[in-house]
Amino acid sequence: MNVYIPEELAGKVWWVRGQLRDGEGAAVGINYNNEGEALPNRGWHFMTADIPQGLPEPLTFDQPFRFLVLQTAERIDTSVVLDNFTAIYDLDTDLAGPSVIVTPAENETINSKNTTLRLQVFDPSGVDFDHIELSLNGEPISDAEIQNNGEDAFWVELNNLDDGWQRIDYRVFDKLGNASAGDTLFNVDTGDSRIFIGGEHDVIFAGGTFNLPVEVVKPETFRNFTLTLNYDTTKTALNVLAEDMEFDNVTEYPGFWQGTFSGFSENVHTLAQIELTVDGYVQNSAASLVVSGELDGKDFNYPVLKKDIGGKFVVMQDHVIANQQTRIFIADANGEAAPGVDVERVYYDVANDEVIGTEAIGTTDDYGLVRYLPRDEDDSSVELILRAYDHDGASLMSTVMSLTEQLSTAPRHVFFTPGVDSSEVQVTWFTDTAMDATYAYYGKNGNPNQHASMTESEILPFFYGPESGVVRVHHATFTGLEPNTEYSYYVANDFARSETFTFRTDRQDDEVRIHLFGDTQTTNDYNENHGSPLVSEIFDKMSAQLPNPDLIMHVGDLTEDMSDYQLVRQFLEALEGQGRFGSVMFVPTMGNHEVYNEGRYKYESIFKSPANGPFEAPNKQSVYSFDYGNARIAVVNTELFTDEEWQNMMNWLEDDMASSDQTWKVLMLHRPPYEGNKDSGNEWSKRYVPSAVDRAGIDLVVAGHDHMYSRSVTMAGDRPNPSGATYLIAGSASMKFYDADFGGIVPFADVLYDENVHTYTTLHIQGEQMEVQTRNMNGQLIDRVTLTTRESRGF
Ligand SMILES: [Fe+2]
Structure with a gap:
């Protein structure tokens, strides 16, 4: 059907649905758009909904x-017009009317009283030039005045237009x-007589009152003006005050005002003030005022005045911690501290857009701060709605999450990552936020008596999911480590300590034992093939295949969403403890699932690396390199979306590899340079990585993302070449699998496995050889090959 969307509805996220009854009386929902989708721009739109097949007939609306x-709260007073209900039986039918471009354009101002109104039209079935309906300010334009070229345009000369807004239908x-x-609507402005609404406010704010003056140019030419105002009572109240003129014949009810001005004289400049008062309790929204009327017997047309509602003040905080005394910062609209402002908590029923109650918090001090102790409610994180206000304006109702502690004093999820060189490792763990003392002890001979040289911690708020809340992440660096030595360590605070873990430092010989997997993408659906248990099982299988690993390398997409604590916890728990993260070095990669919501910042805070890449936070920790055994291993971040960043990163990679005389040069990244399927989204990786790999003399490139296993023949210059590097996509360790198509890695694959079965890979470096072994979860061998370095092949 055709639907007319008025200006005040344009862009609103409203779900457009309908309902049928089938032959048995059952309700059948239909969708004209999808939930969460925005309505289109103002104007007529042909909207369609699919009717499910196979319903008992007859169907009725x-x-x-x-x-x-x-x-x-998203509702407003408005109306739509529906037209042209059409039953569509065949999608190949041309159902759409011609596309139309009108000149002068919408909202254009012209400075002449004469213009050509031109409509450019196109339709694959041809435009019917014999049936055109056109009107100017509600007056039909006769067919005789309309000219056309019989092909793609018609036009009419408009002469002696009045100044002001002209409406074309x-x-x-x-x-x-x-x-x-x-x-x-287009505007004519020649300096001649006209009536217009002045008072351009860029932003109007909650709780404020704003004057919109009704102004006139050359008032003596007018006799009689009826002004009609429609406004949205859910957000605004309206009052009209006489200024240079009186008005009468007032009709007024909520949402509507109409009055008549007569007796214009040359002394009139401002007819009246429209006083618009915005509700003091609003969330982010816009207010609209629909202006129309009649001026000396003709339609008075005017564009809808639509203004965004802002805040006079801003609550500069997105979270507080339940049961912890805190100070909330209130700023003015310029971001400066706002002293003497009252702050309250609002109990707001979103479903009915109703303020149920308020609770005073206090008044801001000279620094714009107010003390607050959020009470714990049901021991779960809740949304608080706060509002700051003074006598003539307010902030928007602002959501501040009151987050609960997700952990206790006991250190959890202890893991360690590479330090700046093999004499260092970095240990990471988590506690509740109160444990602001961070201790870690390590030592040889089963005697962890040495203080970690550097410690730090930070509170991490997590806003999403069933375990939204706060934790504190701790980091400590163990320095001065001797090679090939067993160290014991534990981490602690003033109240609790972890178990004691042991790990062996880099032997600095020519053997490296690596567990390689990725795309674990843990989710909270508890599917055994999709989350924590699977991650544990894969690790156990890798350990059976290659015991005593030195490194756990992960190609990225650790969890479905790094900003969801439950998923982060599930991933870390899957590998928690001695024999896993407690004693085997973790080498993480940033994947696209690490950058959902604030995931990039969470990754930066959680996964410490040598941070020797070219970027600052939040991409500082995700680009790095380190040496282990006889290998230089570099990790880069494919979640960068400018050429400049990619060029920087590839220059750094080349320099970094050039500075190494290690036997093996390995690169790990998330999106593969040669994709496994066409939806990989690996354009940047494809553009920049292979040439840098060739220049840097890298032997092996391991990637993930495409949820399949593949290993290329050696490649250089984008072609199979015995001098080149091997490109490996490290399978899938989650419920998702993709199938290969015909591009990307397929023509170059030595082994390609895109069955919907999980796989895991171990890499065993011994001198100039590396044994790659990949199995699926059923134990079936997918790939077993011995790779060699470029140099050992004589290149
Ligand atoms: Fe991915």
Whole structure:
């Protein structure tokens, strides 16, 4: 059907649905758009909904069209117009009317009283030039005045236009009878007489009152003006105050004001002030005022005045910790501290857009700060709605999460990552936020009596998921480590300590034992093939295949979403403890699932690396290199989206590899340079990585992301070449699998396995040889090959 979307609805996230009844009376929902989708721009739109097949007939309309507004606060007073209900049986039918471009354009101002109104039209079925409906300010324009070129345009000369807004309505048909309709306003401003609304406020704010003066140019030419105002009572109240003129014949009810001005004289400049008062309790929204009327017997047209509602103040905080005394910072609209401002908590029923109650928090001090102790509610994180206000304005109602502790004093999820060189490792663990003392002890001969030289910690807020809350992440660096030595360590605070773990430092010989996997993408659906248990099982299988690993290398997409604590916890728990993260060095990679929401910042805070890459936070920790055994291992971040960053990163990679005389040069990254399927989104990786790999003399490139296993023949210059590097995509360790198509790595694959079975890989470096062994979860051998370095092949 055709739906007319008015200005005040344009872009609103409203769900457009309908309901049928089938032959047995059952309700059948239909969707004209999808939940979460925005409505289109102002004007007519042909919206369609699919009717499911196989329903008992006859079908009848129960609710042909309905808006589903999931939050009442998003509702406004408005109306839509529906037209042209059409049953579509065949999608190949041309159902759309011609496309139309109108000149002068919408909102254009012209400085002449004469212009050519031109409508550019196109339709694959041909435009029906014999049936054009066109009007100017509600007056039909006769067919005789309309000229066309019989092909793609028609036009009419408009002469002696009044100054002010001109409304064009059109309806154009194609040769099959499909209509396009629309309306547009353009402005004529020659300095001649006109009435307009002044008072340009860029932002109007909650709780404020704003004057919109009704101004006139050359008032003596006018006799009679009826002003009609429609406003949205859910957000605004309206009052009209006489200024240079009186008005009468006032009709007024909520949402509507109309009054008549007569007796214009040359002394009139401002007819009246429209006083618009914005509700003091609003969330982020816009207010609109629809202006119309009649001026000396003609339609008075005006564009809808639509303003974003801002805050006079801003609550500069997105979270507090439940049961902890805190100070909340209130700023003015310029970001400066706002002293003497009252702050309250609002109990707000979103579903009914109703303020149920308020609770005073206090008044800000000279620094814009107010003390607050959020009470714990049901021991779970809750959304608080705070509002700051003074006598003539307010902040928006602002959501501040009150987050609960997700951990206790006991250190959890202890793991360690590479330090700046093999004499260092970095240990990471988590506690509740109160444990702000960070201790870690390590030592040889089973005697962890040495203080970690550097310690730090930081509170991490997690806003999403069933375990939204706060934790404290701790880091400590163990320095002065001797090679090939067993160290014991534990981490602690003033109240608790971890178990004692042991690990062996880099033997600095020519053997490296690596567990390689990725795309674990832990989720909270508890599917055994998709999360924590699977990660543990894969690790056990890798350990059976290659015991006593030195490194756990992960190609990225650790969890479904790094900003969801439950998923982070599940991943870390899967590998927690001695024999796993407690004693085997972890080598992580940033994947695309690490950058959802604030994931990039969480990754930066959690996974410490040598941080010797070219970037600052939040990409400082995710680009790095380190030496282990006889290998230089570099990790880069494929979640960068500018050429400049990629060029920087590849220059760094080349320099870094050039500075190494290690036997093996290995690169790990998330999105593969040669993709496993066409939806990989690996354009940057494809553009930059292979040439840098060739220049840097890298022997092996390991990637993930494409949820399949593949290993290329050696490649250089984008071609199979005995001098080149091996490109490996390290399978899938989650429920997702992709199939290969015909591009990317397929023509170059020595082994390609895209069955929907999980795989895992071990890499065993011994001198100039590396044994790659990949199995699926059933134990079936997928790949077993011995790779060699470029140099050992004589290149
Ligand atoms: Fe990915």
